[in-house]
Amino acid sequence: QSVWGYDSDNGPERWHENYPMAKGEKQSPIEINSKDVQHDSSLAPWHASYDPGAAKSILNNGRTCRVVFDDTFDRSVLRGGPLTGAYRLRQLHLHWGSSDDHGSEHVIDGVKYAAELHMVHWNPKHGNFAGALKQPDGVAVVGIFLKVGKTPKPEMKRILEEIDNIKTKGKEAPFQHFDPSILFPKSRDYWTYHGSFTTPPCEECITWILLREPIEVSSDQMAKLRSLSKNGENEPVNPLVDNWRPPQPVKGRIVRASFK
Numbered sequence: 001q002s003v004w005g006y007d008s009d010n011g012p013e014r015w016h017e018n019y020p021m022a023k024g025e026k027q028s029p030i031e032i033n034s035k036d037v038q039h040d041s042s043l044a045p046w047h048a049s050y051d052p053g054a055a056k057s058i059l060n061n062g063r064t065c066r067v068v069f070d071d072t073f074d075r076s077v078l079r080g081g082p083l084t085g086a087y088r089l090r091q092l093h094l095h096w097g098s099s100d101d102h103g104s105e106h107v108i109d110g111v112k113y114a115a116e117l118h119m120v121h122w123n124p125k126h127g128n129f130a131g132a133l134k135q136p137d138g139v140a141v142v143g144i145f146l147k148v149g150k151t152p153k154p155e156m157k158r159i160l161e162e163i164d165n166i167k168t169k170g171k172e173a174p175f176q177h178f179d180p181s182i183l184f185p186k187s188r189d190y191w192t193y194h195g196s197f198t199t200p201p202c203e204e205c206i207t208w209i210l211l212r213e214p215i216e217v218s219s220d221q222m223a224k225l226r227s228l229s230k231n232g233e234n235e236p237v238n239p240l241v242d243n244w245r246p247p248q249p250v251k252g253r254i255v256r257a258s259f260k
């Protein structure tokens, strides 16, 4: 039985065979249409207070490039917005395309961005991450869209410089003294809705907080991301690209906006 992935024989259309949640009522990502969004003036601003010392390492797991953080105590937390309490930062990772015109998971008014960065946080009231996955308020993911432009954000450089050390699946490198809040765009405007992991097991435990303002990266930086490989060191080269799940049925869910 092939492990899940993004190829024709193990991709999103077949995940439900091993992960029944993939056909659930609150799956992610979704397409967001501004005309259907409800402005909610009661939505509070969100705040991240991250400790740069919590950053540990960066790894290629054959499906994405992931930076992991120490989440053994309330060291790097996300508060406010639609959330109650402080959610601990566990990891960040990205989804991207094989060319600049697609790659994001959420689609905004028909626009697909070149990539989408996810910062994954979990609610410590549920004891540990595994426990949080089973709760509707267990996980909060901040999504940031990456757009190819002329004035790339220098803060992305740090992550992209590490790519050369984690080219193949299973490679990991130390990644310390990094505060991921430098990746946030200027505006704090966001959409929020309830959904799921966009990969198996597709648990419906996520409060999504999607930032309206994309950050800019250069085409060269996107090419760098696409130089990662799905394969292990001595295996045939299989480029790590198009690791995004297409939009899933909204099924009556309300998407709220913090802005008019």
Ligand SMILES: NS(=O)(=O)c1ccc(S(=O)(=O)NCc2cccs2)s1
Pocket (backbone or CB within 6 Å): 091, 118, 120, 133, 141, 196, 197, 198, 199, 200, 201
């Ligand atoms: N694209 S996304 O932000 O929706 C994520 C997908 C997978 C994520 S995870 O690795 O944090 N947990 C997934 C796990 C569940 C059970 C054991 S692991 S976050």
Ligand SMILES: [Zn+2]
Pocket (backbone or CB within 6 Å): 093, 094, 095, 118, 198
């Ligand atoms: Zn993700």
